[in-house]
Amino acid sequence: MADYTDKPxxxxxxxxxxxxxxxxxxxxxxxxxxxxxTLKMIEIDKAERPLVQQIFGNDPKIMAEAAKIIYETxxxxxxxxxMGCPAHKVTKNFHGAVLMKEPNLAQKIVEAVKKAVSxxxxxxxxxxxxxxxxxxxxxPLIEAAGADAITVHGRTKIQxxxxxxxxxxxxxxxxxxxxxxxxxxxxFSPRDIETCLKITKADGVLIARGAIGNPWIFQRRxxxxxxxxxxxxxxxxxxxxxxxxxGEYGMILFRKHLLMYFKGLPRSKEIKQxxxxxxxLEELEKILxxx
Numbered sequence: 226m227a228d229y230t231d232k233p234x235x236x237x238x239x240x241x242x243x244x245x246x247x248x249x250x251x252x253x254x255x256x257x258x259x260x261x262x263t264l265k266m267i268e269i270d271k272a273e274r275p276l277v278q279q280i281f282g283n284d285p286k287i288m289a290e291a292a293k294i295i296y297e298t299x300x301x302x303x304x305x306x307x308m309g310c311p312a313h314k315v316t317k318n319f320h321g322a323v324l325m326k327e328p329n330l331a332q333k334i335v336e337a338v339k340k341a342v343s344x345x346x347x348x349x350x351x352x353x354x355x356x357x358x359x360x361x362x363x364x365p366l367i368e369a370a371g372a373d374a375i376t377v378h379g380r381t382k383i384q385x386x387x388x389x390x391x392x393x394x395x396x397x398x399x400x401x402x403x404x405x406x407x408x409x410x411x412x413f414s415p416r417d418i419e420t421c422l423k424i425t426k427a428d429g430v431l432i433a434r435g436a437i438g439n440p441w442i443f444q445r446r447x448x449x450x451x452x453x454x455x456x457x458x459x460x461x462x463x464x465x466x467x468x469x470x471x472g473e474y475g476m477i478l479f480r481k482h483l484l485m486y487f488k489g490l491p492r493s494k495e496i497k498q499x500x501x502x503x504x505x506l507e508e509l510e511k512i513l514x515x516x
Contacts (some may be wrong), residue, residue: 228249250281267295269301280304283324292338329375464476464509
């Protein structure tokens with residue numbers, strides 16, 4: 226998840242039991258051009274492992290070169306290729322989900338990255354661009370290109386994040402592939418995890434938005450059962466990781482997480498108004514004491 230699955234959030238999720246971390250996607254072009262900000266994004270703490278670094282791009286040679294640089298620099302436990310992001314700012318540059326419309330190019334990218342690194346290479350994609358059954362032709366091509374695993378988000382690009390993910394369609398993907406299939410989409414609670422696995426028969430699930438403000442999902446605990454004091458302790462733990470990694474500016478970046486921690490709780494609207502202007506750890510500690 227771009228701008229969310231950074232090192233602080235990854236460390237927190239690992240503390241709560243996440244088995245494998247998929248880091249936020251980074252631009253292959255930025256890696257190849259040695260962009261300082263992007264290179265910092267691929268740094269790995271040993272406590273995050275096993276960790277898979279996701280990359281995006283549309284040129285097989287650049288994708289391969291970026292994967293090699295990442296592998297030699299940070300040694301992630303796997304490389305994941307993003308072929309599923311529906312955001313316009315990504316697809317307009319022919320990245321992300323738009324690659325589903327160009328299966329030959331998608332295959333060349335997988336083949337090139339596979340040759341560049343010795344780590345496992347996976348692909349994150351969607352059901353299709355327009356139609357849900359597009360994945361039934363696309364996934365076997367990605368497997369044939371050498372992907373070691375495929376994650377399927379149960380919506381099309383056109384759907385974005387609207388409506389429920391179609392887990393039944395992921396079941397059909399699982400039935401036609403031999404490599405591991407991971408299911409993604411509409412997983413917001415432990416009940417969703419169990420139901421998704423039961424329906425899809427997938428080899429695992431990737432939890433994305435369902436973990437924001439809710440790391441307890443990795444402990445298979447319902448957020449409704451977590452008391453306010455534990456939520457506050459977790460927020461402070463996450464906030465301190467932010468400051469350690471980003472400095473005080475990390476608190477500004479932390480605002481989006483803060484709002485999600487209090488989502489659905491009593492007086493959440495009043496609390497959120499106080500938190501939207503947080504600029505320091507001291508301010509946060511003061512507000513939390515008052516809640």
